[in-house]
Amino acid sequence: xxxLVQHLVNGLSIGSIYALIALGYTMVFGILQxxxxxxxxxxxxxxxxxxxxxxFFGFGQASSIGALxxxxxxxxxxxxxxxxxxxxFAYRPLRKSPRINVLITAVGVSLFLEFSGQLLFGxxxxxxxxLFQPSVDWSIGELKINPIQIFVFIISLILMGVxxxxxxxxxxxxxxxxxxxxxxxxxLMGIPTDRxxxxxxxxxxxxAGAAGVLVGLTYPKIDPLMGTMPGLKAFVAAVLGGIGNIxxxxxxxxxxxxxxxxxxxxxxxxxxxxLAFAILILILLFKPTGLxxxxxxxxx
Amino acid sequence: MNSLPVENRxxxxxxxxxxxxxxxxxxxxxxxxxxxIDPYYFAIIIYAGVNIILAVSLNLVNGFTGQFxxxxxxxxxxxxxxxxxxxxxxxxxxxxxxxDPYYSFFLLFGALITGGIVASGVGYLVGxxxxxLKGDYLAIVTLGFGEIIRVIVLNLDVVGGARGLPxxxxxxxxxxxxxxxxxxxxxxxxxxxxxxxxxxLSVREDEIAAEAMGVxxxxxxxxxxxxxAFFAGIAGGLFAHYLRYLNPQTFDFNRSFEIIxxxxxxxxxxxxxxxxxxxxLTVIREALRPLQELTKIDFRMVIYSLMLIILMLxxxxxxxxxxEYTDFLPKWLSRKxxxxxxxx
Numbered sequence: 001x002x003x004l005v006q007h008l009v010n011g012l013s014i015g016s017i018y019a020l021i022a023l024g025y026t027m028v029f030g031i032l033q034x035x036x037x038x039x040x041x042x043x044x045x046x047x048x049x050x051x052x053x054x055x056f057f058g059f060g061q062a063s064s065i066g067a068l069x070x071x072x073x074x075x076x077x078x079x080x081x082x083x084x085x086x087x088x089f090a091y092r093p094l095r096k097s098p099r100i101n102v103l104i105t106a107v108g109v110s111l112f113l114e115f116s117g118q119l120l121f122g123x124x125x126x127x128x129x130x131l132f133q134p135s136v137d138w139s140i141g142e143l144k145i146n147p148i149q150i151f152v153f154i155i156s157l158i159l160m161g162v163x164x165x166x167x168x169x170x171x172x173x174x175x176x177x178x179x180x181x182x183x184x185x186x187x188l189m190g191i192p193t194d195r196x197x198x199x200x201x202x203x204x205x206x207x208a209g210a211a212g213v214l215v216g217l218t219y220p221k222i223d224p225l226m227g228t229m230p231g232l233k234a235f236v237a238a239v240l241g242g243i244g245n246i247x248x249x250x251x252x253x254x255x256x257x258x259x260x261x262x263x264x265x266x267x268x269x270x271x272x273x274x275l276a277f278a279i280l281i282l283i284l285l286f287k288p289t290g291l292x293x294x295x296x297x298x299x300x
Numbered sequence: 301m302n303s304l305p306v307e308n309r310x311x312x313x314x315x316x317x318x319x320x321x322x323x324x325x326x327x328x329x330x331x332x333x334x335x336x337i338d339p340y341y342f343a344i345i346i347y348a349g350v351n352i353i354l355a356v357s358l359n360l361v362n363g364f365t366g367q368f369x370x371x372x373x374x375x376x377x378x379x380x381x382x383x384x385x386x387x388x389x390x391x392x393x394x395x396x397x398x399x400d401p402y403y404s405f406f407l408l409f410g411a412l413i414t415g416g417i418v419a420s421g422v423g424y425l426v427g428x429x430x431x432x433l434k435g436d437y438l439a440i441v442t443l444g445f446g447e448i449i450r451v452i453v454l455n456l457d458v459v460g461g462a463r464g465l466p467x468x469x470x471x472x473x474x475x476x477x478x479x480x481x482x483x484x485x486x487x488x489x490x491x492x493x494x495x496x497x498x499x500x501l502s503v504r505e506d507e508i509a510a511e512a513m514g515v516x517x518x519x520x521x522x523x524x525x526x527x528x529a530f531f532a533g534i535a536g537g538l539f540a541h542y543l544r545y546l547n548p549q550t551f552d553f554n555r556s557f558e559i560i561x562x563x564x565x566x567x568x569x570x571x572x573x574x575x576x577x578x579x580x581l582t583v584i585r586e587a588l589r590p591l592q593e594l595t596k597i598d599f600r601m602v603i604y605s606l607m608l609i610i611l612m613l614x615x616x617x618x619x620x621x622x623x624e625y626t627d628f629l630p631k632w633l634s635r636k637x638x639x640x641x642x643x644x
Contacts, residue, residue, distance in 0.1 A: 035436045093613055100368055101616045103436055104564055107370075108608035111557060115601040228553070232447075235440065274451040277444030284437060285429050 002142050007265045008258070013149035013218060015257020016156035020211035021234035022241070022249040023163060024083075024204025030180040030244035031200050033099070037106035038086055040231015041113035042079050042205045046212025047128065047222040048121055049078040054129045068131040068217075072155075075213045076206040083205025084198055092194065110231075117224030125223040128216030152214045159210055160250060163203065167246065176200055180244065229273060233260075236280040242293025251291065319486045326482060330475035342474075343542075344586050349477035350539045351578040353484045355562035356571055357531035362560070363568035363622075364492050365524040366504030367431065368439040371446030372532050372559045375419045377551035378449060379533020380540040381459050383408075383415035384468045387541065391469050398469045408471040412480075412537040419533025420526045422449070427525035431518060446556055453548045464547035465540075472541035480538060484531050489571055491527070500524050504569070554601065561604050565611060567618030572625040577618075 021043050028036045053059075053074040059067040090109050094102045138145045167173035175196045178186040187193045215230070216222055237256045241248025256276060263275050283290060334342070354372060361369045390397055390407055397403040430441040459465045491497045499520040502510035511517050540546050562581055566573025581604075588600055611618065 035440065090609055090613075094616075097612075097616060099436065100366070101612050103368060103439060104560075105609055105612040107557070107560075108605045108612065111601055111605035112609060115598070115605060118598070119602060232440070232443070236444075239437075270455050271451060274448045277441075277448050280444055281430065281441055284433055284441060288433070288437075 003265070005143055007261045009145055009149055011258035011261035012254065013152050013257075014261065015254035016153045017211045017215050017218075018230065018234045018237050018257050019250045019253035020156055020159060020207045020214070021230060022237040022253045023160070023246065024208050025235050026238040026241070026243055026246060026249040027176075027200050027204045029238065031176060031197055032091070034091065034102055035106065035235065036091075036201075036204075037103075037231070038090075038109040038113055039204065039208055040227035040229075040234065041110050041117070042082055042086070042227070043208040043212045043215075043230060044117060044222070044224060044227030045082055045113065046075045046079045046209030047216045047226065048117070048126075048212075048224075049209065050075040050213040050216055051126060051128055051222065054131060059129055059131055065132060068213075071131055072210055072213050075209040077209075079205040079209025079212070080202040083201040083208075086205075087198055087201040092197075110228075114224055114228065121224055123224060125221045128220040128222050130217070130220060132217060148217050152218055155210070155214060159207060163207065164246065166203065172196070172199055233276040236276040239280060239290055240283050242290030245290070245292045248290055248292035315490070319482060322482045323479060326478040327475050330473065330478070334474040344582060346472070346474065346477055346542050348579045348582040349474075349481050350535050350542075351559070351562060351582050352481050352575050353477075353531055353535040353538070354559045355566065355574040355578040356484050356488055357528045357535070358559050359563045359566075359568065359571060359574045360488050360491070360500070361524050361528040362563050363570070363574075364488075364497070364504060365500040365521055366568075367521055367524065368436075369442040369525070369528070370439050370553075370556050370560065371426070371442035371444075371449070372528070373551040373553070373555035374442075374446035374449035375423055375529040375532035376536035376539070376555070377453060377546075377548065378422050378529075378536065379412075379415035379419040380536030380546055380551075381415075381453060381465065382418045382533070383411040383537030384465055384540040384546055385459055386411040386414060387469050387471065388465070388467060391467075398471070404469075404471055408476065408537075408541065411541075412476075412534050415537040416530040416533040419536065420530035423526045423529025424522065427522045427529075431521040431525060443553065443556070446551075446553065450548050450551060453551075459546070462548065464545055466545050468540050468544045468546065470541060470544055472538050477538050477542075480531075480534055484534075485571060485575070487527075487531075492571075496520070496523065558604070561608055564608060564618055567620035567622060569622035570618070570620040570624055572623070573618055573620035576620075 021039065024039050024042070025036060028034060028039070050071045053071050054067070057067070057070065059071065086109055090105050091102060094105055132148065132151065138147055138150075165173075167176060175186070175191045176199070178189065178191055179193050179196045179200075183193060186196075211230075212222075215226075233256060234253060237253035238249045239252070240256065241250070241252030243249075256279065259279070260272055260275055263269075264272050337345070354376065358369065358372045361367050361372075387398075387407060394403075397407055426442065426445045430438060430445070433441060453459065454462050492500060499510070499515045500523075502513065502515050503517050503520050507517050510520075536551075558581070562577045563574055565581070566575070566577030585600055588603070592598055592600070
């Protein structure tokens with residue numbers, strides 16, 4: 001029982017990080033029908049921006065909530081800029097190209113970020129400063145919970161709440177929903193679609209940046225290739241929940257986080273990375289629209 | 301789209317003769333020239349050959365059939381591991397077979413073909429469900445399958461798991477590699493000019509229209525996939541018996557990506573392009589090595605990825621598009637030119 005709850009907490013914490021990344025995937029897919037392969041690497045970038053911000057301000061020694069918030073915000077802003085640049089220079093010129101070309105570009109951008117990250121930051125893992133160091137573990141009876149995990153979960157929830165508000169209760173959100181519903185019609189209605197797409201990328205990238213800092217708190221070892229696997233897993237989570245669907249992405253990510261944690265805890269830890277892909281294949285075979293997705297029929 | 305020349309039977313015989321000539325040339329080169337070459341350059345030539353097989357076979361799937369597969373290294377690893385497992389087992393049970401030229405000839409041939417068949421079997425298992433998917437999804441699923449294959453190999457103790465499979469007998473030589481290069485190019489060249497090949501092309505051009513014309517698109521895609529996987533498996537076997545050591549890490553996503561960039565750079569749908577790009581990228585990789593040793597930084601992947609992005613922005617069809625070398629021959633030499641002359 002104790003072990004079960006422990007795995008549950010771990011699963012929720014890693015699941016909420018997947019959720020933050022998955023939201024970016026699902027938003028971009030919803031609006032452009034593009035799998036933004038580079039998204040996982042924006043998350044890596046977020047972790048590194050966080051690291052260098054913390055070093056710049058000398059947050060390594062003094063741990064406090066304030067330091068964490070400053071780092072989080074800096075990394076979100078940095079990633080938003082990165083997202084904007086990626087969209088502006090790699091994807092926008094290809095708006096009218098066949099999808100396969102955009103896909104190849106996305107793969108190229110992803111690898112470019114990874115390997116130029118290796119050039120810039122060095123390929124050896126870096127230690128992420130412990131910005132927020134609670135003095136004791138919380139314990140409920142026998143159960144010990146690392147407050148950081150709860151904290152990560154709460155921050156993720158807050159960010160998702162903010163996103164939900166933006167999408168459903170602001171003009172920008174309405175414009176985004178309109179563009180994802182019908183690109184051409186939206187532009188006929190006077191919506192500056194290119195700008196809305198830029199904002200979408202920036203929002204998604206900011207969330208990925210936040211995820212990068214949060215993962216640095218929980219697993220404080222970061223390297224330039226850290227984004228590949230979580231990126232792909234977050235994509236699986238987005239597909240699992242129904243790609244293009246915000247709630248679905250969160251549910252799918254939490255599910256994936258828990259499933260992984262239980263697989264590692266109770267069965268075979270070496271198959272961890274294969275699980276996500278197995279889930280992806282099963283979901284695409286049996287329910288390609290995902291749990292919450294709606295079917296799009298293809299028109300000639 | 302380029303219309304491919306419709307060839308009559310006489311041309312078929314002539315083509316066959318041409319290919320036999322190429323094969324003879326390979327073996328002449330093998331017996332008279334290959335031993336004279338500096339081992340370092342020789343290794344580059346061998347890797348170029350393996351890469352040609354990989355690029356041309358992936359082009360069948362990605363270029364000619366228009367299905368973006370990102371798991372080619374997975375099939376390569378299956379073929380490589382199966383072939384290497386067979387020959388290493390044989391080495392322990394019948395050590396004298398390896399040194400005997402006749403036995404080792406058939407041993408390697410059998411091992412390569414078995415590796416290819418197992419790889420294509422895996423390709424069938426992968427392709428049958430996932431080829432119902434389109435574009436981006438297919439790309440991710442094949443990438444996922446590549447990773448799953450890697451994780452499974454990592455957990456297989458029979459082939460060494462994470463430690464890798466050492467001491468593979470060094471059976472691959474120039475003749476083997478380039479015979480299979482000729483065989484791969486010949487098969488795929490002829491295939492895309494046959495009725496089955498036209499079905500592949502029609503799937504690429506417009507899937508719905510192809511279906512309306514009576515092409516079973518799923519079957520066509522699976523066929524392309526299986527054939528591509530077969531040759532990838534052969535390439536894996538050749539690679540294994542040259543390098544003499546296999547490690548699951550060798551066949552990760554970056555390996556698949558290298559093959560993809562060869563196909564994209566050369567032009568999706570151009571065999572000539574794939575061959576040129578495979579040779580070019582193999583050579584450039586070695587050419588960059590001194591720079592890498594000087595700066596201690598691996599520029600290769602940065603350059604590859606930048607090349608891919610710039611290529612997509614400026615020349616999305618690759619260097620050659622769908623053109624072949626025959627399109628560059630002077631009129632009097634090419635069949636197309638002659639075919640246009642009025643017949644008497």
